[in-house]
Amino acid sequence: MSAGAPPLSGPPRPQAKGLNCPKCGAAIVLRSFGQAQTVVCASCRCILDAKDPNLAILQQFEAITRDVKPLIPLGTRGKLRGTDYEVVGFQRRSTKVDGITYYWHEYVLFNPYKGIRYLSEYNGHWNDISICKQLPMSEGTSANYLGEIYKHFQTCDASTDFVLGEFPWQVRVGEHAAVTDFVHPPRVLSSEKLDKEVSWSIGEYMYGREICDAFKLPGDPPEAMGVYENQPSPITINVAGIWVTFAAFAVFLLALMAAFDMRAKKEPVLQQTYQFNRADAKSETSFVSDEFVLGGGTSTVEVKTSAPVDNHWIYLNYALINQDTGQAWDFGREVSYYHGYDNDGSWSEGKRTDSVVIPSVPAGHYYLRIEPEADPSLPRIAYTVDVIRDVPVFGIYGIAFVALLLPALVISWRAYTFERSRWSESDHPPMQLSSMSSSSEDDE
Amino acid sequence: MFRKFYLLYGLLTLSTVAYGQYRGWSLDTVNQLKNVPKSVRDNPGSYRTVYAGYHHYTGGK
Numbered sequence: 001m002s003a004g005a006p007p008l009s010g011p012p013r014p015q016a017k018g019l020n021c022p023k024c025g026a027a028i029v030l031r032s033f034g035q036a037q038t039v040v041c042a043s044c045r046c047i048l049d050a051k052d053p054n055l056a057i058l059q060q061f062e063a064i065t066r067d068v069k070p071l072i073p074l075g076t077r078g079k080l081r082g083t084d085y086e087v088v089g090f091q092r093r094s095t096k097v098d099g100i101t102y103y104w105h106e107y108v109l110f111n112p113y114k115g116i117r118y119l120s121e122y123n124g125h126w127n128d129i130s131i132c133k134q135l136p137m138s139e140g141t142s143a144n145y146l147g148e149i150y151k152h153f154q155t156c157d158a159s160t161d162f163v164l165g166e167f168p169w170q171v172r173v174g175e176h177a178a179v180t181d182f183v184h185p186p187r188v189l190s191s192e193k194l195d196k197e198v199s200w201s202i203g204e205y206m207y208g209r210e211i212c213d214a215f216k217l218p219g220d221p222p223e224a225m226g227v228y229e230n231q232p233s234p235i236t237i238n239v240a241g242i243w244v245t246f247a248a249f250a251v252f253l254l255a256l257m258a259a260f261d262m263r264a265k266k267e268p269v270l271q272q273t274y275q276f277n278r279a280d281a282k283s284e285t286s287f288v289s290d291e292f293v294l295g296g297g298t299s300t301v302e303v304k305t306s307a308p309v310d311n312h313w314i315y316l317n318y319a320l321i322n323q324d325t326g327q328a329w330d331f332g333r334e335v336s337y338y339h340g341y342d343n344d345g346s347w348s349e350g351k352r353t354d355s356v357v358i359p360s361v362p363a364g365h366y367y368l369r370i371e372p373e374a375d376p377s378l379p380r381i382a383y384t385v386d387v388i389r390d391v392p393v394f395g396i397y398g399i400a401f402v403a404l405l406l407p408a409l410v411i412s413w414r415a416y417t418f419e420r421s422r423w424s425e426s427d428h429p430p431m432q433l434s435s436m437s438s439s440s441e442d443d444e
Numbered sequence: 445m446f447r448k449f450y451l452l453y454g455l456l457t458l459s460t461v462a463y464g465q466y467r468g469w470s471l472d473t474v475n476q477l478k479n480v481p482k483s484v485r486d487n488p489g490s491y492r493t494v495y496a497g498y499h500h501y502t503g504g505k
């Protein structure tokens with residue numbers, strides 16, 4: 001136990017055992033007592049047999065890994081999920097995939113009453129790992145542990161590059177193990193096969209800040225890069241549930257549309273046909289319609305204009321005027337229709353009818369002021385004006401539909417991109433990525 | 445949390461639609477004027493529309 005550190009919880013006060021390295025003579029401190037199978041000399045990095053009273057040298061240190069420094073120094077104590085632990089061992093491991101070497105770090109934690117557990121760190125992603133209490137059931141691409149199904153993520157060959165401190169197994173630098181990970185975020189179930197021995201462990205994702213707080217490490221934790229295999233998704237909600245809610249809203253919206261459509265009076269209050277004569281256009285062209293009554297309450301008013309235009313236009317300046325209050329709704333509408341033939345075949349643009357819906361028109365006596373204009377090449381044309389009270393506006397339902405759809409789409413997209421990032425690093429990448437990689441392999 | 449927000453948001457959207465339909469909302473924009481003189485009925489030329497002088501489409505392909 002390092003000097004000055006607070007004692008671990010519990011009545012007995014464990015004492016570290018002091019020994020010396022048989023190679024360099026440096027003091028060796030055994031923190032985990034009988035739990036350690038091997039201990040690494042902090043000075044010369046020789047791997048020593050912790051079970052041997054003379055600390056027999058098991059493996060000489062390889063100088064190439066001398067500069068690896070653990071983020072949590074050995075001997076550091078902290079409270080992890082309510083239990084005091086001391087960091088007694090550290091190893092760096094690596095795997096090579098497609099010519100790229102990926103490194104991660106593993107820490108051995110020890111509590112004299114709770115035993116050993118581990119922390120792993122890869123690119124700022126941490127996992128709190130313990131040995132499985134039951135043997136998981138592995139079935140092809142999934143595994144079942146304590147009733148929870150874990151999906152196969154990847155299998156790789158992990159090699160041990162660097163070791164420091166104490167280990168509850170016969171650790172060696174250069175040792176290779178087949179590691180298989182199954183995930184069920186935030187947990188990861190790992191099997192490690194070394195020779196004929198298979199060991200299973202269960203890990204739970206932890207954030208760097210939690211680790212720093214637990215071990216009171218100075219500064220900020222290394223920033224987590226990318227999405228880790230068992231990192232919990234920031235989209236904590238059930239995406240399918242959101243779509244069910246959306247479907248319910250859509251059905252309700254349809255019901256609302258049907259109800260308001262049935263309720264709408266669609267009452268024609270004026271239908272008149274007028275004639276535009278260019279000969280008269282030199283004088284004042286504006287005129288007013290017959291008076292009409294808009295009954296009921298405040299409602300929409302549709303003004304429809306139809307004219308038999310043929311490669312021409314007609315434009316009508318309208319004002320719907322309330323005779324009683326002097327309130328007016330001023331708007332201009334064009335009816336134009338063009339058609340013809342060109343190299344692409346026949347074409348047409350515009351329509352012979354136009355419609356506008358005036359919002360929130362109160363009941364009262366009204367008339368239309370109409371001021372027509374027309375294509376200069378058009379000598380005369382007849383046009384019909386229809387005024388209909390209380391018509392439904394379906395565009396509002398369209399906007400509402402999009403407004404309801406948008407949050408569901410955004411959430412689904414965020415969840416999808418997160419999972420896509422996660423699985424792109426696995427042995428089962430998303431379809432596009434796998435097809436892309438296979439096509440690039442074909443190119444080679 | 446989001447689900448609650450979405451429920452509230454959806455109900456608010458549907459309520460707005462229902463209120464809008466009840467009040468006769470429309471997506472078309474028209475210019476609203478007040479106190480148009482009663483004389484327009486007898487002299488339509490005395491009213492000047494804001495839409496006069498609109499540039500008309502004369503095209504086709």
